Amino acid sequence: MRTMIKTASAVFLLAASWCAAQSLREAADRAGILLGAAVNVRHLTEPAYTSTLAREFNMVEPEDAMKWRDIHPAEKTFDFGPADRIVEFAQNHGMKVRGHTLLWATHNPEWLTQGKYTREQLSVLLHDHINEVVGHYRGRVFAWDVVNEAFEEHGWLRKSIWYDQPGIGAGKHTDYIAQAFRWAHQADPSALLFYNDAEIEQVDRKSNAVYKMAKRFKQRGVPIDGIGMQMHVLHGAPNIASIATNIARFTKLGLQVHITELDVALPVDGEGKASNPSDLQRQAEIYREISRVCLQNPRCTALQTWGFTDKYSWIGWETHRTKGAALLFDSQYQPKPSYDAIKQALMQWPRRQR
Numbered sequence: 001m002r003t004m005i006k007t008a009s010a011v012f013l014l015a016a017s018w019c020a021a022q023s024l025r026e027a028a029d030r031a032g033i034l035l036g037a038a039v040n041v042r043h044l045t046e047p048a049y050t051s052t053l054a055r056e057f058n059m060v061e062p063e064d065a066m067k068w069r070d071i072h073p074a075e076k077t078f079d080f081g082p083a084d085r086i087v088e089f090a091q092n093h094g095m096k097v098r099g100h101t102l103l104w105a106t107h108n109p110e111w112l113t114q115g116k117y118t119r120e121q122l123s124v125l126l127h128d129h130i131n132e133v134v135g136h137y138r139g140r141v142f143a144w145d146v147v148n149e150a151f152e153e154h155g156w157l158r159k160s161i162w163y164d165q166p167g168i169g170a171g172k173h174t175d176y177i178a179q180a181f182r183w184a185h186q187a188d189p190s191a192l193l194f195y196n197d198a199e200i201e202q203v204d205r206k207s208n209a210v211y212k213m214a215k216r217f218k219q220r221g222v223p224i225d226g227i228g229m230q231m232h233v234l235h236g237a238p239n240i241a242s243i244a245t246n247i248a249r250f251t252k253l254g255l256q257v258h259i260t261e262l263d264v265a266l267p268v269d270g271e272g273k274a275s276n277p278s279d280l281q282r283q284a285e286i287y288r289e290i291s292r293v294c295l296q297n298p299r300c301t302a303l304q305t306w307g308f309t310d311k312y313s314w315i316g317w318e319t320h321r322t323k324g325a326a327l328l329f330d331s332q333y334q335p336k337p338s339y340d341a342i343k344q345a346l347m348q349w350p351r352r353q354r
């Protein structure tokens with residue numbers, strides 16, 4: 001009897017250590033889901049940053065390097081260098097690359113926003129930009145956030161140079177967005193094309209507006225493949241049942257869903273550490289539930305965090321250092337409870353085909 005107990009506990013310990021030995025990346029590969037992180041090229045010279053990234057993730061997305069201001073700094077100049085370094089890093093480590101983003105109201109260069117271009121000129125500029133950037137990464141970037149954050153909170157279209165100030169003159173309402181998708185498709189017919197937005201995870205007025213657009217696009221043959229739900233959790237806890245319903249209605253249209261910018265902000269002390277250590281557990285549960293809600297829908301094909309170490313995150317900058325500690329690794333690259341929670345969710349999930 002004692003031998004049996006000993007053997008059973010040895011097997012258990014072996015299994016537990018096997019589970020513990022798995023990286024997130026191995027767990028994600030096993031579950032058949034893409035697990036990504038937004039990456040800043042400045043940190044690719046830091047060994048702890050690169051080794052953690054390559055070990056733990058099977059997908060990357062440049063946090064800023066593919067945005068207009070970075071990649072198209074002057075009218076006739078494209079600067080692909082920083083984004084190329086991220087893409088090369090991904091290729092060297094067998095990781096997929098999501099591209100972000102081709103059309104956004106902000107992070108545009110001054111030459112563009114102050115240029116007083118006519119609708120016709122803007123239209124040519126946007127077409128050429130999409131053609132050049134998507135063409136440059138053809139076959140290397142598998143999915144693009146073609147358009148980012150085109151809607152306001154209540155479901156109205158956001159004012160921007162592309163839509164109405166003066167707009168590219170592509171017709172009414174969301175037609176300018178459809179036009180961007182068509183141009184992206186022409187530049188790389190094999191890339192998956194996503195509409196990406198913040199606070200469209202739950203069923204509400206904003207996600208209803210995006211849903212209506214996506215449905216219309218599918219009916220009219222606009223080449224859209226998916227919806228990116230950013231999932232920045234800055235306050236409180238998300239309504240998981242509503243997220244599940246929302247993901248389901250988009251995937252029923254024949255679209256994929258990617259969770260694209262997940263982070264869960266906590267109140268922090270002067271050193272950027274969670275002021276209340278019990279918050280780390282609450283954070284882990286949110287990460288666990290969001291992972292599960294994606295895993296449970298086979299058309300939710302990617303889960304990505306907006307950065308991966310608390311050393312570098314937009315949250316501190318955004319909240320004047322009152323919040324932070326939002327990611328899976330602390331600022332010393334040590335895994336947090338949230339890391340274990342995602343890993344467990346992935347390990348417990350039956351493998352699916354990618």
Ligand code: G3I
Pocket residue numbers: 063064067106107148198230261313314315317
């Ligand atoms: O950290 C520096 C700070 O040291 C410096 O004093 C300050 C001066 O402006 O800049 C700070 O860097 C800023 C950085 O955010 C901090 O994270 C950059 O100026 C600013 O341009 C940069 O903004 C980026 C932002 O998009 C605008 O493009 C963030 O890197 C990036 O995380 C954020 O990402 C967006 C997604 O693209 C779309 N969804 C929302 C998401 C979060 O805002």
